[in-house]
Amino acid sequence: MTNSIEVKDLTLNFGAVSVLKNMNLNVAEGEFVVLLGPSGCGKSTLLNCLAGLLEITDGQIFIKGKNVTWAEPSARGIGMVFQSYALYPQMTVRGNLSFGLKNARVPRDQIEAKVARAAEILQIGPLLHRKPAALSGGQRQRVAIGRALVRDVDVFLFDEPLSNLDAKLRSELRVEIKRLHAKLGNTMVYVTHDQIEALTLADRIAVMRGGIIQQLAAPQEIYNRPANLFVAGFIGSPSMNFLHGATVDGGQAFRLGDLHLSLAGYEGGMIGTRDKVILGLRPEHLVVQDQAEPGVTIPAVVELDEPMGADSLVWLQAAGTQMSVRVPVERRMAPGTPVHLRVDMAKASLFDAATEARV
């Protein structure tokens, strides 16, 4: 499989501030890569570099094997949705959608057809004659997506395309994008903050921090075997619970004060005895039960119970820190109730406290 996008040693500085640092990234033909990362980590900047909208400080970018480091944005065969929408204010929605096509001298009837199709997908048919100023936030965003969709390009760069949409429309569009991607087979680089979006859409997820890719892997891999503490904490909502302790008995068990958990079943490398490790446990991988089981459960006291539709999130005080656990919503738990949390070590993650890398 050829690489559709190849980023080599990409560095970008804004004046003195270095935003992207020596980045390397390969995206295969037809692959769907989602960029995730905290706000300000450089995701939009990376997309801008790929699109040729920022002059990079150093490095090279290849698209479909061609070195496009210095090519014009329009010559790169990309379509882009901007985080700030960037709709052309003086054009109607139809004008916004058809502008790129007209530039590419697509015949009029094809333009019509493409616009109509995009309008249908995005449910903006009735808005086609309006100008952006008369649209709601979500409607603007859909127009911005539409502008990319109508173009026949190999690579799509989407910067938070769905963030202003309601859940229903969002899930519809998510499916639609997935379907489009399957049908057109184009390459996607997609920025989102919605982990559901990331996990459902992505072939691979790139988790970034401070201009550096922390882990680039398939969603389940990222979710289940985060490469480091940052990725572990960043992915999953609510966040993974972390227990700061040590491994003892040559890596047979995890100890934190009185607490002793057997590490049997942990899928990791050589653990060994380490002074400072961090044990990561996802809220949905803990089971609340009434009885203690030595070496497998953690004693805890319920603090707060947050219902969230299908499930509730229960916040507990355990092992000296606050932990959260996901339980079915019917199971209401009064604050102060003492319970025990059963750990499924096969799904846990263990990190070295110094390097923050997974062990």
Next chain:
Amino acid sequence: MTNSIEVKDLTLNFGAVSVLKNMNLNVAEGEFVVLLGPSGCGKSTLLNCLAGLLEITDGQIFIKGKNVTWAEPSARGIGMVFQSYALYPQMTVRGNLSFGLKNARVPRDQIEAKVARAAEILQIGPLLHRKPAALSGGQRQRVAIGRALVRDVDVFLFDEPLSNLDAKLRSELRVEIKRLHAKLGNTMVYVTHDQIEALTLADRIAVMRGGIIQQLAAPQEIYNRPANLFVAGFIGSPSMNFLHGATVDGGQAFRLGDLHLSLAGYEGGMIGTRDKVILGLRPEHLVVQDQAEPGVTIPAVVELDEPMGADSLVWLQAAGTQMSVRVPVERRMAPGTPVHLRVDMAKASLFDAATEARV
């Protein structure tokens, strides 16, 4: 309890387009109301009306018992976060945050303190000296929130304040907003598309469609007992499954072709025999099992299995339509597998197909 906000017969037209239609809404003192609704339904418009930024066509608005229909925005005692942020571009972040305070002649050291606190909550301390143009999308959004936070007002109007933030920050800020709200006891009207946000933050949720409030109730009520088909379909992600059938036996059972489900346990009013009803079943209220149980299960065939971190979403073909079911992520199901879905009728919803209202 007095009403903090009282909206009476509010109507707003943009030219010929009627965006808000005869709306009535009371928000109690200290209450946290979340506005939910499809893109373009008028949420931002409603907030703008409350803030006095749009001249309403008809109706009245009371804030803290005072008729403010024609009062200046600043005289209403509100703070607002705009969907488009509307940061002052030539001021630094610090300037943006402190501008309103300076204007209100708050002493300098208090301003310092408030800004510092907001910056800490929003993690924008290092950005205080930057101008908005040099911020990422999420950073801008946080500044916009900060601008409202620093003001001591009774009513906050938040328009999608967290939509551009990453999940981790979003959940942190969600908690922070909840805490602030608890501490300050101010009234909140909050637009979001994130159902988690809506469900966890809201005292009551107002679901809007086409400028009309469809249901205004506590989150669990909305989730479990949606007032009509629209609310049922809109809330919950993935969406509720709908089966179009009829009630038979004087309302004892639901029938759809061969399928026969007992309605015993349904918490509703007088059902009676109806020709056309719609049965709504949330994906998380269905349990996949291998054996059929007459009157309680629906036979189905697995179509697709979508892992989403903690759970998987399984799409099945059942009762002639596509249905989705939420299952633990470990339970992988191969397409084509025949299964049975057990219905918990106590959690189901039944709607009249003609009026679309809950029965």
Next chain:
Amino acid sequence: MALRRPNPLFRNLAAKAAAVPMILATLVVFLGGTIWTVVHSFTNSRLLPRFNWVGFDQYDRLWESTRWIVSIQNLMIYGSLSLVFSVGIGLLLAILMDQKIRYEDTFRTIMLYPFALSFIVTGLVWQWILNPDFGIQSIVRGLGWESFTFNPLHDPQLVLYGLLIAGLWQGTGFVMCLMLAGLRGIDEDIWKASRVDGIPAWKTYLLIVLPMMRPVFITTLVIVAAGIIKLYDLVVAQTSGGPGNASQVPAMYVYDYMFQAQNLGQGFAASTMMLLSVLIVLIPWAYLEFGGRKHG
């Protein structure tokens, strides 16, 4: 494979091609013309430009001329007043016009029309209006206020204000238009935000909108300042530089010496001094504008 970074000279060729006229005009006309002027200011060119080197003679004579000194002083006074008032009034009017008023078109046209009229005649009209014998003074006296005195054009102390009245009359309409164009470019959400912040309208203008209009302001300042430095027609038409030399301005000195006195060298020396003073203002500005930060 690894492509070299292309020669930056050939990037964005269309943009560079489009800039060629500007570059040529800049180099040949403005830079070239300036150098030409400066060089000739060291000659004793009279009717025709000639290379007849005389060193700093022209400058010596220039700075010995009371008329030149008076011109410079006048320019400073008139210039600062005119700058302040044109921008102030233009802005005020633009703000008023931006209040979604009715008859905007009519008001705008009224304010702008003076801009379209030739100074030769409007100077005359203002000369009449300000004339004590048949202008405002005589009207007010005719109404019964016998001691009323308003005779700016014949009082050396006041003549600059007389010019100012006419100058503002002519120029503020255009400044208003410029400012209005700037105001019209402001995102309305900014207004909403400041209204919610409880910032009074005047403060919003002063602290938010105007800073956002900084580029437009700079444009206005340059246009107004260039107009002031080149101020000529109005003075000729209204006062001919009088009474005495009380309303002389540098451009008039330049023009008179070049074409009336047929002493090009003197005119060039005077204009070189004017350009020098412009440079003194412009260079620090350019440094601030471009030197400090890099474009992203």
Next chain:
Amino acid sequence: MADATLNTPARSITEARGTKPKRALSGRNIMIYGTLIVFSLYYLLPLWVMVMTSLKGMPEIRMGNIFAPPVEITFEPWVKAWSQACTGLNCDGLSRGFWNSVQILIPSVILSIVVASVNGYALTFWKFKGSDIFFTILIFGAFIPYQVMLYPIVILLREMGLYGSLWGLVLVHTIFGMPILTLLFRNYFSTIPEELFKAARVDGAGFWAIYAKILMPMSLPIFVVAIILQVTGIWNDFLFGVVYTRPDLYPMTVQLNNIVNSVQGVKEYNVNMAATLLTGLVPLFIYFVSGKLFVRGIAAGAVKG
């Protein structure tokens, strides 16, 4: 709630409606319109004098009050200014140079605005090395008194073979309009969000397409300002019009100048005023028509943040 309905309807209609401010007579409106009207009077006063004078006969002007309306209205001065006033031997008033002026105006305005707006555009979105320096020199150029450049330009045009032709004059107007117009456009464009420009580049629009299809329609107010500036400047230009052309191309202002600026002999003030007002009609017309393009905040809603 029940007792609310018991209230007399009268109260709920009047008081509970709150006080919708009576827009027409609010203090704010009085302030706004008051100020505008006062300024309008200031702008109109000389105009009044001009119009009145232009409608009077010479004897009445010699005797009368300049503010007084004419006792006997005569349109003679207007007719004379337009079609009879003599310029040397040619006694056909302003009408003579009118078409020349139009011929000069149209290409000069268009070319100067196109060139300058493209400059401004290039200087905002397509910066190249040294572009700031050129820009600074250009601004500097705005301050150079034209008269100083008179002879160098003559020589330049002579060398280019354009001296005395219409195109030479158009070129001169373009060059001398360049500093201020470029500044005008460059500074206006710099307030346009860069994302729009980026979006258009991704959409495959090239240098020219972005200029024509995205920026130009968004910048109508500033184009109007530029048009106002150039139309006024070029239409009223006298010096360049005579210095760089030949007599058969002399613009109307030469006639105007001849009518109003004779050093010796009788000054016909009424004709002068009429001629000035007549000359101003074309710019006035342009102001009025182009004023419609002063659209409000078009960039609003394009971009978030």
Next chain:
Amino acid sequence: TELDVTHWWTSGGEAAAVAEMATAFDASGNKWVDAAIAGGGSTARPIIVSRILGGDPMGAFQFNHGRQAEELIEAGLLRDITAVAEAEGWKDLINPPSLLDACTLDGKIYCAPVNIHSWQWLWLSNAAFEKAGVPVPANWEDYVASAPKLREAGILPLALGGQAWQSAGLFNVLMATIAGPDVLAKIYGEGDAELAAGEDMARVFVAAASARDMSRGSNIQDWNLATNMVITGQAGGQIMGDWAQGEFAVANLVAGEDYTCLPGLGVRSVISTGGDAFYFPVIDDPAITAAQDVLAATLLKPETQVAFNLKKGSLPVRGDVNLEAANDCMKKGLEILAAGDTMPDVNMLNTEDTNNQLNDLFVQFFQDGSITPEAAQASFVRIVETKD
């Protein structure tokens, strides 16, 4: 052949005068293409020079008679028309001969003088003096003496426009009449600074100071407005060149009855012989050269001279023509001219640069009562010293 001619005669009377020239020229089978530029020399001059420099010169152009064209001649841009002058016998015809001298450089003739304008006239309003109850003065001293009476009657004794050239002109008239033409010729012509600092000039400056007093309160700029004050009796008098005549004529006043003109201020019967002349740029086209020659000759033909000068209100440059239609004042002028009481115009003595400096000085002096005659004289001496 078409010949375009640039000049700055654009007002009604001037244009009519030019028309006479054009008719005469057209009668020769050529065509006069008119390119008039109003605004006087300072407006027209750069235009003329530009066209010459631009390599597209006009066929002929008008300049003030004097040193203005020297450089163009030196640069070889203007044609030598000595041949025409000799053929037409100008040397003998032109009166006063100084007019032709002003056209001559290194023995070659470069221009055709067409008229004589003189500055040395005092125009008095009979009505004003009647109102003040004093007889119309016959000379400058009387006039000065009657000033207080005029003031009392609410009449401005001397009308003076605010433009600089009017002040300098007034002074030069005082200088020519009070100190005498010789002094003027010595000072301006030879730059005699000693004389400039001397007693004679001191008297002139005192006279100028009294003229200043008399003109205090004239709130006008244009010369014709000043003339108008005389016409309407608001002012007692005005010192202005013979072109002021036209204003009186237009107002239908009769010389001798309604107004009085005193050439040489009634002090010394002398008039200057400034005026206008035509120059002919070098054009590389024999047809045009020929037409230029024809024009030059035509301009000085007696019929042209009469027709032109009657309309223009100036005096002809040749003594052998008959001006019967001339009015009183004009006739006085003709007499003086015939008597040979002429002096060169200041323009022929001074460069424009010097004139301009004088303008600056005198406009200041006449508008600012605080400048003493002595101080002004000192400045005057400085200008004379440095003049070239």
